[in-house]
Structures are given as C-alpha cells and as structure tokens.
Amino acid sequence: MYWRNKEQITQVMMHSEEEIYQEHVLDHSDDPYHRGRCIDATHAHEDDNPLCGDVVRVELRIQDQRVAEAWFDGEGCCISLASASMLMEELEGKTVQDVRNFGAEQMLSLFRAKLTPNRQKCCLLSWKVVQSALYSPTNDATGNGETG
C-alpha cells in the first residue's frame, strides 16, 4: 500500500506550508475594492499573463501629481484579484512619485501571505500594470496629470 493514513497527511500539510488563502486575502478577492471603471480616468493600462489567462486593467485619476482614484478590472485567480484590490486601496492619496517608488518587494509585503515564485507573478500583475499606467495617459486626459 503506498497510501498513508489520512490524518497523518492532513497534519503534515498544515505544518509544511504557510496558508496563502488567509481571511484577508479571501475577503479582498471575494469583495474587491474598486473593481470596475474609473470615470474621468486620466491614465490607464491593461496587461495579461498569457500563461494563465489572467487579465488586469487599471484606471487612475491623477490630479495634482496625486492618485485621486484607482480602479481595476479583470479576470484572475484569487491571488491576482486580492492583490489588485489591496493595491488600489494602497495607492489612493499617494503621490505619483511615491507610486513609482513602490517596489515589487513592497507589493509582496502588502499582500502579507507568503507566496512561491510562481504565485508571486499573480501578485505582481496589477502592480506592473499600475507602473505602466503612470506613463499611459488616456486619450481624453486633460493634461493636469502625469504624462511621464
């Protein structure tokens, strides 16, 4: 018999891996902050991870060099949705410079739950899209935002 008893396995699992799907992660992915469109967006960018089919679009309203509003939309796994939601919350009120300085390491620590390198990609998707959005004014942007 190659199979161990079930209790043993469950126990081992609990100890060997830190829980990714923590309450705060699930709360964010089930009920994300600012998932939708930003009316009056001045900056926007969209990207995908073709490997897993995740897509994220970020829309920002930048006013006086500050992020007045941050919205995201898209399809993705729990990690990519939750991280996008956390990031949108975090961005609002920050200066454009602060957002530029907000690095990948900071994104991962904002997420809190520890991720394997594979899943870090999911967590960093919206962060990458935000970084590009700073340089992507929308067509009807009024010019008071950051044009990079």
Added chain:
Amino acid sequence: MPAVDAITPIDPHAWRTDFPILETRIRGTCPLIYLDNAATAQRPRQVIQAMVSAYEEHYANVHRGVHWLSDQSTDLYENSREKVRSFINAVHCHEVIFTAGTTAAINLVARSWGDSQVKAGDEILLTMMEHHSNLVPWQQLAERTGCTIRFIPVRDNGTLALDNIDELVTERTKIVAITAISNVLGTINPLQEIISKAHAVEAKVLVDAAQSAPHEVLDVQQLQADFVAFSGHKMMGPSGIGVLYGRETILERMPPFMGGGSMIRRVRLDGFESGDLPAKFEAGTPPIVPAIGLASAIEYLSRIGIAAIREHESLLTQRTHQLLQEVDGVRILGPGPAQTAGIVSFVLDRIHAHDVAQICDRHGVAIRAGHHCAMPLHKALGVNASNRASFYFYNTLDEVDRLAAALKDAKKIMRRA
C-alpha cells in the same frame, strides 16, 4: 452472445512498481498522485535502463563510423525505427522520420510539404480544438503563402460539428490537420469520416496523434492518413524524440526541411543532392538514445496491451465524471466518458483554475491549470482557464477519489462550500 475478446484487466498497483517516480512523496511526505499524463507521462525503470545501457555500452554517432561501436549504435537506432514502424503498422521503415517531437514533426510538414504545395487561395482545414502545435505552424504557412485557414467548429458538448463538413472540405482544401484526441476535452474525433471526405477532394490529412499514440491503437494503413505525428514523452519514452509518419510517395516528393549532415547524398560548393528517405529529413546527429528509449517504451506498452490500457482508463474516466458530478459547482468540459479518452477538464464555479490546482497540490494531486496550449478552444468554450486531470494505466481508482476529496477541500478553503 457474440464472442468478445477477453481483455485481462490491468492491476495498476502491479505496474506501478516499475515507476520509481510514482513512489515520490511530495515535500518529503505526501504521496504523489500524478494526474498530468496528457502533458507528459512517467517512464518505467525498463525504459530508463535501456537508455543507460545505450550510453554505457553502445554509444557512438550513427551512420558515420566504420568502427564497431558506431555499427552497434546504428543498429540500435535503426532497430528503434523498425519498432516504431511495426507499432504504427507502416508499410516501410523509411516512412518513419525521427523528429524532436510532435511540434517538430508538424513544423516539418508545414515547411517542407506546405511551402512546396500550398499557394495563395488554397485552404487549410483545422479544428477549433487544436493544440497550438497544430495551429501556429499553419498560421505561419498562411503568412508565407497567403493561403486561408478554416476551422471545423466545436459543439457545446465538446465534439466536432461536422454538419457542414461538405462546405468546409472543398477542392480548395489542400490539407486537413486534425487532432485524434483533444488534449483538453479528451474527445475522440471521428478520423475515418474526416479522412475519407478529405481524400475525396484529394486533400492530404495530417493526424496529430500526440494524445492518441499512448492510449489507442494506431494503424496508419487502416487509417489511411498521409501524415501522423506523435511524441515519445507522452508514451513513456524520453522527451526530445518524436515521430513523423509520412506516406512514402508523398515524402519522396517533398524537399528537405533542414539542411546539414546526414541528409545529403553529395555536396559540392555550388549545391547539394539530398539523400534518400528517411535520412533526407534527419539532418544532423539525431536523438540517438531517445530513439532507443522510445523503442523500449513501445515494447513496454505492447506488454501491457493498448486495449487493456484503454479499458482501464475508461474506468478511471467514468469514475471521475461520476465523482465530479457529485461536487456542486463543477462544470465538466467535453462530452461524456463514452466519447472521451482518459482526460477530464473542468472548471469550479467562482474558483480560478490556479487556486484549484494549488490546493490539489497540497493533497499531492498534480493536475494542470490554464489553457493547456489551446487558447482558441477555451475562448470558444467561454472560459479563461480550466483544470485538467489526465490518466495513464498506472493510475488507480483510489487516486480519483483523492482528486474529488481535494476539490471538496478547495471549495471549503475558498469559502465556496
């Protein structure tokens, strides 16, 4: 009652002892449940040993030396070709071209046959369920030649919609390239019907047998296919080896694809004469030991018996369908077990495929998550990503139960229970 050929049922536990990797404990503790066989199968000790012996005792370059060792190596390499010939029941050994895999084989046809035979205005017919390997090389051919690609649609139930086949297969059709078994849906396609339609308008047919060669009887004469491609690594051989079968009369008229050593008869400074089949299509030092490994895998497969493999996988697939249907919120992609091989893809309501696979992994269950190299098919099915469990003869019913348990756990963890 008509007499039925008795098939000795497979005892997977008996065969598993040949597969060292199936003893693996994930993260050192949790038994591995390997349900990603459509991506690549595992290999038994016998195949690994055949390759080790080849390196330790018989290895030299082939077709080049006059020395003893090179003869040994050449014999083993050419015997492997004969094993493959007999496995697929080809008429001639030289109709078996060793390639790096299915992808390389299809690219060879699209380049060599395609560039010489296809022109603007011609049509290539594919299906909407093709692996990217049997789609992108044709798209590239279309870019080069200006030909048009058309698609046989897939019904909601995951079978090919052949109602309008007569409008799709016309005198403009030059080749029909079609998978024998969908690597996502598991659907077994009616090849015979499509091949006879294609031949009626003098179109060629390429069968992508990557998913069928490990699990189904492959008889190229009975099938009447013009080209058949498959990979060693999905049928217990090593990676880096695959086969292109081509009908002799067609291969003979095709120009070589890659140029280099071995594929020539004579080279002058101002040109070359290409060699005979199969060398014409095997430029450079071939995958010698992988070919020997593939032959060993074929021997092993024949010992088990393809019919018995099919029977056992059918039990696994039926059980998977049954258990998955009992889990609320599971949508199985593809037709019922009667029309599918040992592949079951599914999506869980409001849980992303990645999260499902991650939680399955905690239970030691290795399944695939994503689009499985079939993005257009996923788009047609209206899903971004799916999960896929795929079986081989060494999988057990117990493992299917563990998969179902892992899915229930995923629902609980993700608060969807």
